[in-house]
Each structure stands twice: as structure tokens, then as C-alpha cells.
Amino acid sequence: xxxxxxxxxxxxxxxxxxxxxxxxxxxxxxxxxxxxxxxxxxxxxxxxxxxxxxxxxxxxxxxxxxxxxxxxxxxxxxxxxxxxxxxxxxxxxxxxxxxxxxxxxxxxxxxxxxxxxxxxxxxxxxxxxxxxxxxxxxxxxxxxxxxxxxxxxxxxxxxxxxxxxxxx
Amino acid sequence: xxxxxxxxxxxxxxxxxxxxxxxxxxxxxxxxxxxxxxxxxxxxxxxxxxxxxxxxxxxxxxxxxxxxxxxxxxxxxxxxxxxxxxxxxxxxxxxxxxxxxxxxxxxxxxxxxxxxxxxxxxxxxxxxxxxxxxxxxxxxxxxxxxxxxxxxxxxxxxxxxxxxxxxx
Numbered sequence: 001x002x003x004x005x006x007x008x009x010x011x012x013x014x015x016x017x018x019x020x021x022x023x024x025x026x027x028x029x030x031x032x033x034x035x036x037x038x039x040x041x042x043x044x045x046x047x048x049x050x051x052x053x054x055x056x057x058x059x060x061x062x063x064x065x066x067x068x069x070x071x072x073x074x075x076x077x078x079x080x081x082x083x084x085x086x087x088x089x090x091x092x093x094x095x096x097x098x099x100x101x102x103x104x105x106x107x108x109x110x111x112x113x114x115x116x117x118x119x120x121x122x123x124x125x126x127x128x129x130x131x132x133x134x135x136x137x138x139x140x141x142x143x144x145x146x147x148x149x150x151x152x153x154x155x156x157x158x159x160x161x162x163x164x165x166x167x168x
Numbered sequence: 169x170x171x172x173x174x175x176x177x178x179x180x181x182x183x184x185x186x187x188x189x190x191x192x193x194x195x196x197x198x199x200x201x202x203x204x205x206x207x208x209x210x211x212x213x214x215x216x217x218x219x220x221x222x223x224x225x226x227x228x229x230x231x232x233x234x235x236x237x238x239x240x241x242x243x244x245x246x247x248x249x250x251x252x253x254x255x256x257x258x259x260x261x262x263x264x265x266x267x268x269x270x271x272x273x274x275x276x277x278x279x280x281x282x283x284x285x286x287x288x289x290x291x292x293x294x295x296x297x298x299x300x301x302x303x304x305x306x307x308x309x310x311x312x313x314x315x316x317x318x319x320x321x322x323x324x325x326x327x328x329x330x331x332x333x334x335x336x
Contacts, residue, residue: 020225022225022227022308023227024227024229027227032228032297033230033297033298034297036230036231036233036297037228037229037230037231037297037298038228038229039226039227039228039309040226040227040228040229041224041226042224042225042226042313043224043225043226043227044224044225045222045223045224045225045313046214046222046223046224046225046310047222054213054214054215055213055214055223055310056209056210056211056212056213056214057188057190057210057211057212057213057214057251057253057286057288057310058207058208058209058210058211059190059191059192059195059207059208059211060200060205060206060207060208061192061205061206061208062201062204062205063204063205065204083225085225085253085308087255087257089255118225118308120225129200129201129202129204129205130201130205140190140253140286140308141207142214142223142225142310145210145213
């Protein structure tokens, strides 16, 4: 039952069901500051739910992960979106499933960034923790602060664990 | 009257009246993801005001600025905070003044980052456009989208123009 989870290159189109890809590639822009700066506007919407909640900016430093790796856990945030924007131009891997009931292994999708892309999970989108298989990496994180439980976990039964391998 | 505007190293303490410094240096952290990632939480609060407004994530690519440069314009955003988080580990310069009446030249403060720092202007904080004197730079921008005018401009009278020069 240990079918590998195939890792595909991250694209805006394929990721649209799960969240936003924060990248300038293929996006419209306009100039600000008397032509001195080019703005690629609103690549992601930051969403927060719940009275008194608000978005925050944090830094997250991820250690290097070894692959292949069991993907045996996913989580989602019911009260807000969550963006990870890398400060290193290094690819990383995101594993997601559509919002709704706890995913089956076949519902998982794995994407690898091209080193110029950040991601923003929509609220309710199931996701594995960020995987940084090439190096320790630092990220800007834009997510939620407030009252209430903003993390729902799901552990796959043992038999449904999957292995993630990056092709090539 | 062309007194130079002295540029100081950016510190959390000196910048507190104007906004947040987004850096891990000197900040508390905790581990997440089974110890695989270290989170420096809530380094900045994202603020939006106005019905139907919400925060967005954009990319801003700034051209290289020549120095010395006239600082003859400032602006502020009444409806939200505005963060600039550099994707290049290169210093840049921010010029700010406290919220309130249009600043006099002596009210301006100029700071240079250390290459590991981002900034978040509080709503209402007067600021010059970002200055990137060392190189063209890319930034993650976290600010506001909504209805209403979110930019108030002020042009200094000619006689009050200042020149920015970076020491050393």
C-alpha cells in the first residue's frame, strides 16, 4: 500500500483549489513610486475569521528534511489563511488536499516550488507541514492570531501512510 | 537649509514609534512541526480599517536608487499597516515621521536595514517611498485592499527639501 506520492511542479492553475501561488511570473503589474517600483498586486488574500482575530507576520525557520518521508499527518486552519514566503531561493515541497472530510491518500497532491514561489493556503485546506528537503530554509509566515482553535489535525491510519519521493 | 538627513542603523527600539522590525534577532521563538521548525511569532500585526477591507500579499520590485537624493515627499496610509519584507539580503533605507500633522524636515528619521530586516509601517505613519540604494530589490508587501482613499501625500516646500546621504 506504500504507493509513492508523486511530486509535481507547482503552478497557479494546479494549486488554485488549495490556495495562492505568490510569484510574479505570468502576473500583471503596474508601476508605483514615480516609476521606481513595479507592483504585482494582491497575489494572495489574507483571510482571518473570528471576533478579535487579526493577521500577523512571523518568521519560520525550517530544518532540512530527509526524503523519502512518511506523509502520515495533515492539518487545516479553520480560522484563516496561512502563507509561507521563502527568503531563500530554494525549492520546497507542499502537500495538500481539498477542504472537507479528512482526505484519503489518493486525495493528496504534492507540489515542488521553483525557488521563486511562495504559497498561501486557503482557510480549511488540508496540508502537511512544509517540507524543505534541500536545505534549512527561512520563511515569512502570514497567518492568524486570535481566540479559538485554529488547527485541526488528522493522522492517517498506519496502512495509509505514503512515501514522498522527488523525481529526478 | 539643505542639512543632510542622517541615516542610522535600524533597531526595534528606535523604530517602535513608527512600526515593527521583522527580524528574528533578539526575539523569542518556539518549535513547531515536531521540532522541525522554529517560529518567531507575531513580529508584526497586520492592520486594516474600513468596511470590506482586507489584507493582501503583493510583490514589489524596486529599482536601484541613486544617492544622495532629495527627500521631498512623504505619505501615509490611514486605512492599514504596510509591510515590506525583502527577498534579497541587501540593506535598504526607510525614512519615516510620526503620525500626525505633516512633518517638518527635523521630524524625519532615516534608518538603514542590516540585510536581515523587514519593516511594517503602522497605519498613519508618515514615510518616504522605500529607498534601495545598493541594488534593485524584491519585497513581499503585506498591506491593504478595499474602498476609500488609503494614501495621503505631502510634498515638502522647496526650501525644506533634504538630502539623504549614507555615511561610510
